[in-house]
Amino acid sequence: MSSWFKRKEKGIVTPTEQKKETPDGLWYKCPECKTVATMAEHKRLLATCGNCGHHDRIDAADYFDFLFDNHQYQELDADMHSADPLGFVDTKAYPQRVAATEKSTGLKDAVRSAHGQLNGLGLVVAAMDFKFIGGSMGSVVGEKIARAIDYARQNRLPFLMISRSGGARMMEAGFSLMQMAKTSAKLALLSEAGLPYISLLTDPTTGGVTASFAMLGDFNIAEPGALIGFAGPRVIKETIGKDLPKGFQSAEFVLEHGFLDFIVDRKELKQKLTELLTMLKPVEVAVPEAATSVR
Numbered sequence: 001m002s003s004w005f006k007r008k009e010k011g012i013v014t015p016t017e018q019k020k021e022t023p024d025g026l027w028y029k030c031p032e033c034k035t036v037a038t039m040a041e042h043k044r045l046l047a048t049c050g051n052c053g054h055h056d057r058i059d060a061a062d063y064f065d066f067l068f069d070n071h072q073y074q075e076l077d078a079d080m081h082s083a084d085p086l087g088f089v090d091t092k093a094y095p096q097r098v099a100a101t102e103k104s105t106g107l108k109d110a111v112r113s114a115h116g117q118l119n120g121l122g123l124v125v126a127a128m129d130f131k132f133i134g135g136s137m138g139s140v141v142g143e144k145i146a147r148a149i150d151y152a153r154q155n156r157l158p159f160l161m162i163s164r165s166g167g168a169r170m171m172e173a174g175f176s177l178m179q180m181a182k183t184s185a186k187l188a189l190l191s192e193a194g195l196p197y198i199s200l201l202t203d204p205t206t207g208g209v210t211a212s213f214a215m216l217g218d219f220n221i222a223e224p225g226a227l228i229g230f231a232g233p234r235v236i237k238e239t240i241g242k243d244l245p246k247g248f249q250s251a252e253f254v255l256e257h258g259f260l261d262f263i264v265d266r267k268e269l270k271q272k273l274t275e276l277l278t279m280l281k282p283v284e285v286a287v288p289e290a291a292t293s294v295r
């Protein structure tokens with residue numbers, strides 16, 4: 001047996017900067033099927049795998065970029081920033097956590113909203129950023145979504161919500177839960193005004209977000225493979241003391257059980273939305289005759 005393959009010297013350490021690895025940012029390896037693609041190809045496929053169709057998590061800005069015509073849109077309430085209503089401290093004080101997250105992500109909170117054109121159709125979109133404290137819904141998230149809905153109503157535009165969230169933000173406790181009622185009430189007003197609401201659920205959509213605006217769409221649609229649920233699978237398993245069925249809480253499972261209208265591949269999202277929005281074109285609500293005849 002050749003000794004070539006035996007390491008005789010111990011403790012050989014190559015400094016990190018001399019290691020001959022593929023530089024970051026050039027290649028993408030699919031976490032599902034391990035297929036390798038260039039980052040340029042991965043980006044062209046909107047962060048989905050060309051082999052197995054796995055959908056990677058992307059940011060609000062990425063959705064805006066490919067949904068809005070010519071990458072152009074007007075961001076709404078961009079500077080809204082979280083307060084600390086409860087003086088909450090866990091491993092660190094909440095304001096410190098927010099400041100650190102703002103610095104590391106360049107975001108102000110876990111949702112962004114914008115107005116633009118989608119294939120020439122005016123649309124308001126609010127999209128969540130999971131990397132901001134797990135896409136958790138606190139006062140800023142709820143308020144920005146509420147304002148985006150108001151903006152849609154005032155300008156007679158349809159509304160698209162792209163959810164990606166771990167649920168309510170525990171650091172704002174009850175204030176987070178209030179956002180469920182607030183956003184739901186605003187959506188009811190949008191509906192009364194005869195304006196469509198489409199909810200896109202992406203991986204993951206859970207907790208108070210699923211239990212409020214994410215499931216209230218005129219159409220509830222999802223990306224393939226997205227985890228969709230209220231409580232996590234471990235919690236449910238421990239509660240009911242039974243094994244869960246295969247694929248439990250996947251978008252496909254949820255579709256089969258009647259909670260979704262359809263699943264849409266991200267590469268087809270813009271076209272599908274164009275079809276839906278054309279079909280759902282806002283209707284003018286007729287003013288009742290009695291209301292006009294009052295003197």
Ligand SMILES: [Zn+2]
Nearest residue numbers: 030033049052
């Ligand atoms: Zn793959």
